[in-house]
Amino acid sequence: MLARQGEVQLGTEIARAIRQxxxxxxxTRTCSASTSSTPAAQLQGDQWDGAMNYAGxxxxxxHWLRGYKxxxxxxxxxxASPVPWPTAALESAWRSRMAALxxxxxxxxxxxxxxxxxxxxxxxxxxxxxxxxxxxxxxxxYPGIPGLYYGDEIGMKDVPRLGSRxx
Numbered sequence: 810m811l812a813r814q815g816e817v818q819l820g821t822e823i824a825r826a827i828r829q830x831x832x833x834x835x836x837t838r839t840c841s842a843s844t845s846s847t848p849a850a851q852l853q854g855d856q857w858d859g860a861m862n863y864a865g866x867x868x869x870x871x872h873w874l875r876g877y878k879x880x881x882x883x884x885x886x887x888x889a890s891p892v893p894w895p896t897a898a899l900e901s902a903w904r905s906r907m908a909a910l911x912x913x914x915x916x917x918x919x920x921x922x923x924x925x926x927x928x929x930x931x932x933x934x935x936x937x938x939x940x941x942x943x944x945x946x947x948x949x950x951y952p953g954i955p956g957l958y959y960g961d962e963i964g965m966k967d968v969p970r971l972g973s974r975x976x
Contacts, residue, residue: 811842820851824840824842824851824856824857827840828840828857839917840856840859841858841859841860841917842859843860843861844861845861845926847865852914853910854911859914860918861956862918862921862953863921863927864906865907866921866948866951867921869894872893872894872899872902874893874940874944875891875940876890876892876893877889877892877894916953917954919953919954919956920951920956921948921956921957921958922944922957923961924956924958924973929958929961929967930945932967936966941964
């Protein structure tokens with residue numbers, strides 16, 4: 810989502826320049842992207858080291874824990890099924906997303922249960938302590954970097970009209 814405006818699409822060039830500058834200055838530092846898309850093309854070793862892993866970790870886990878639910882900004886209806894994904898569907902989604910990345914990038918994916926951009930995990934699992942704990946165990950044992958959003962460690966839920974940013 811970097812340097813993209815209509816016909817102007819400079820994301821690749823700018824990401825490569827940022828990476829080069831960072832690695833020349835501090836070779837062991839990690840360059841991470843904040844994106845809601847599937848960034849596999851940018852994670853092949855010449856742009857970002859890792860990225861927010863919503864599509865590859867968070868959303869499949871949510872669907873496994875509580876069923877499928879998808880909305881979008883400006884979309885009137887929510888597409889939903891209260892039936893949780895079978896474990897085989899979760900495994901298949903994770904495997905297909907991970908297969909597109911080199912191992913070094915997999916280990917630097919930022920795996921979140923929730924964030925300021927999406928609902929909190931406690932809200933996603935309907936307040937269930939057991940599902941919240943299961944999600945945390947999965948997150949802490951999955952390849953990548955676990956990202957904790959403030960308040961998730963104590964079970965904060967979304968606040969009406971403020972979403973995950975409410976306290």
